[in-house]
Amino acid sequence: MMAAKQAYTQEEIQAWLCSNLASALQVEASEIDIQQPLEEYGLDSTQAMSIVTKTEKMLGFEISPTLLWHYPNVEMLSQRLAEESAELGGEITDTTVTNQLNIIKPATLDLNAEIVLDPAIRPPAPSSRFTGQLDNIFLTGGTGFLGAFIIHELLQQTNADIYCLVRADDTNAGKQKLQHNLESYALWDEELSARIIPVLGDLSLPRLGISTEGFEMLAANVDSIYHSAAMLNYVYPYPALKAPNVLGTQEVLRMASLFKLKPVHYVSSVAVFESSAYAGKIVKEDDEFQHWQGIFLGYSQTKWVAEKLVKLASDRGIPVTIHRPPLISGDSRTGACNTDDFINLVIKGCIQMGCFPDVDYMLDASPVDYVSKAIVYLSRQSESIGKAFHLQHPQPQPLSHLVDWVSSVGFPVEMVPYEEWQARLINNLSSADNPLYTLRPFLLEKWSDEQITIPDLYLQSRRPKISCEETLNALAGSGIVCPPLDSQLLMTYSAFLMQNGFLSAV
Numbered sequence: 001m002m003a004a005k006q007a008y009t010q011e012e013i014q015a016w017l018c019s020n021l022a023s024a025l026q027v028e029a030s031e032i033d034i035q036q037p038l039e040e041y042g043l044d045s046t047q048a049m050s051i052v053t054k055t056e057k058m059l060g061f062e063i064s065p066t067l068l069w070h071y072p073n074v075e076m077l078s079q080r081l082a083e084e085s086a087e088l089g090g091e092i093t094d095t096t097v098t099n100q101l102n103i104i105k106p107a108t109l110d111l112n113a114e115i116v117l118d119p120a121i122r123p124p125a126p127s128s129r130f131t132g133q134l135d136n137i138f139l140t141g142g143t144g145f146l147g148a149f150i151i152h153e154l155l156q157q158t159n160a161d162i163y164c165l166v167r168a169d170d171t172n173a174g175k176q177k178l179q180h181n182l183e184s185y186a187l188w189d190e191e192l193s194a195r196i197i198p199v200l201g202d203l204s205l206p207r208l209g210i211s212t213e214g215f216e217m218l219a220a221n222v223d224s225i226y227h228s229a230a231m232l233n234y235v236y237p238y239p240a241l242k243a244p245n246v247l248g249t250q251e252v253l254r255m256a257s258l259f260k261l262k263p264v265h266y267v268s269s270v271a272v273f274e275s276s277a278y279a280g281k282i283v284k285e286d287d288e289f290q291h292w293q294g295i296f297l298g299y300s301q302t303k304w305v306a307e308k309l310v311k312l313a314s315d316r317g318i319p320v321t322i323h324r325p326p327l328i329s330g331d332s333r334t335g336a337c338n339t340d341d342f343i344n345l346v347i348k349g350c351i352q353m354g355c356f357p358d359v360d361y362m363l364d365a366s367p368v369d370y371v372s373k374a375i376v377y378l379s380r381q382s383e384s385i386g387k388a389f390h391l392q393h394p395q396p397q398p399l400s401h402l403v404d405w406v407s408s409v410g411f412p413v414e415m416v417p418y419e420e421w422q423a424r425l426i427n428n429l430s431s432a433d434n435p436l437y438t439l440r441p442f443l444l445e446k447w448s449d450e451q452i453t454i455p456d457l458y459l460q461s462r463r464p465k466i467s468c469e470e471t472l473n474a475l476a477g478s479g480i481v482c483p484p485l486d487s488q489l490l491m492t493y494s495a496f497l498m499q500n501g502f503l504s505a506v
C-alpha cells in the first residue's frame, strides 16, 4: 500500500522539483526557469525518470505520465501536483490512487469567463466603411498546412500583395520559411513570389510581436485579413494554448479595427461544437454555439473562446467571415499533406500495428484544396460578411471503408474490437518507430467523470451532425466542389505518402 503522508503546497513541490532538476543539470536551483517547458531542459529519459520516481516517493502517490503533457512546466506541474496532494492527503490505497490519477481533472475553467475582448477593439468611426478594395492582405499561418494553400489561392484569385506573419530571426529567414513550406506542398511559383512579404512576429505577443510602427503601418494599409495561424496541439491544456490561439486572435481583431475597417476571415474549426450538448444533434452554420461544457481538449477550448471573440467583434461592427473546417486531408490533386498531423500518424500507426479499432466513426475529412478554395471564394462575396461556413465533407465515409481500402492495396490490416485494439496498443507496442507509441498515454488517458478515452469521445454517437447545406448553397455556381472520399482520392494520398517515405510499400 502506498500512503500519502501529508499534503504538500505548491511552493514546497516547486522548490523540490527545482532542486532536483538543478542537481541533474549541475546548475544552481535559482537558475531554473519555472516557466520554461520541461522538454527544453534537455534531460535524458533516465534523468527524467529518476526525478519522477523521487518525487513520487516524496509525495506518496504515482504521477501519471500525461500530467507532464498537460502541465508542461515546473510552475504548472507543481500547482497540479499540490492539488493532487491536497485531494489525496491521508491514508489511501494504490487502487484509489490509480483510479483518481487516471482521470484528467482539468483545473476549474469557465470558458464563458474567458470571452473578454478589449473594449478598444471596435470600428474606428462610422465613416470608415470597408470599401472592398483589395491591394494588401495580411495573413497569419502562412508557414502552416492550410495557410500555404490559402496563400496559393490568394495569389491565383487576387492581385494583392500578401503580408505574412512569420516566426523567424530575420526577413530573409522568414521568406525562406514561407518558400520552403509552399515548396513542400508543390505550390511555390517563383513568378508570383514577390507578392509574398514576410512580417516578423509572434501570435502570442501583444500587437502580434510586431513593432508599434509596423503594426500601425499594416493597420493603415491592409485591406483584408486572413487568420489561419493557431497552435495545433491536442495534448496541451487550455492555459498553454491561450496566448497564441485566444489572445493572438484578439490582436488580429485589433489590427482589423485600427484606423480603418477591414474584414477578418477567420479559420475556426467544427470543434466549437464539441460540447456534449451537441452530441447527435444537427448543427447548422448560423446556429449558436453557447455550450462549452464537455469540450475536453485544451485546443478545442481555445478554438471555442477565439471564435466567441470573433463573434463579439462582429457584433461590434467589424466585418468577419468564419470558416469551420473538419479534419483537413491532403491536396486531392497531388496528395500533398501534412505528415505530422495527428490523423496521418494514427493511420500510419494502425497500419504498422496491423489493425484498426472497430469503432463507429465517420471519416469526414475535407481535402485542403477544397477548404482553401472555398475560404478564399466565400471571403470575397459581400453577402458572406457576418456568416459562418462549414467546410465539412458533404459525403463522409465510415472508417471501415478506409480500412477495406487500405487492405485492398496490400497493407495487411484488420478491424478488431476496440478493447482488443487498446490491449494491443498497451502490450504489443515496444518501439518508438510506431507513431502510436508516443501517442499511447494520450490515447489511453481517461477523461471526465465517465472515464472515457479520447477515441471514445469522438465516436459518432458523441459527435454532432455538422450540416454544410448553407455552405454548399453559397458555393453553388463557383465550380468549387468537394472531391469524393473514394478510392481514386485514397490512391492519390497513398502514392504521395509512399513516395515521400511516410508509408512503406509492403
Ligand SMILES: NC(=O)c1ccc[n+]([C@@H]2O[C@H](COP(=O)([O-])OP(=O)(O)OC[C@H]3O[C@@H](n4cnc5c(N)ncnc54)[C@H](OP(=O)(O)O)[C@@H]3O)[C@@H](O)[C@H]2O)c1
Pocket (backbone or CB within 6 Å): 140, 141, 142, 143, 144, 145, 146, 147, 165, 166, 167, 201, 202, 203, 204, 227, 228, 229, 230, 231, 232, 244, 267, 268, 269, 270, 303, 324, 325, 326, 327, 328, 329, 338, 341
Ligand atoms: N489541420 C486540421 O485538420 C484543421 C482542422 C480544423 C481547423 N483547423 C484550423 O486551421 C488553421 C490552420 O491549421 P493548419 O493545419 O494549417 O496548422 P499548422 O500546419 O500546424 O500551421 C499552424 C500555423 O500557425 C502558426 N503559428 C502557431 N503559433 C504561432 C505563433 N505563436 N506565432 C506565429 N505563428 C504561429 C504556425 O507557424 P510556425 O510555422 O512558426 O509554427 C503555422 O504557420 C488553424 O487555425 C486550425 O485551428 C485545422
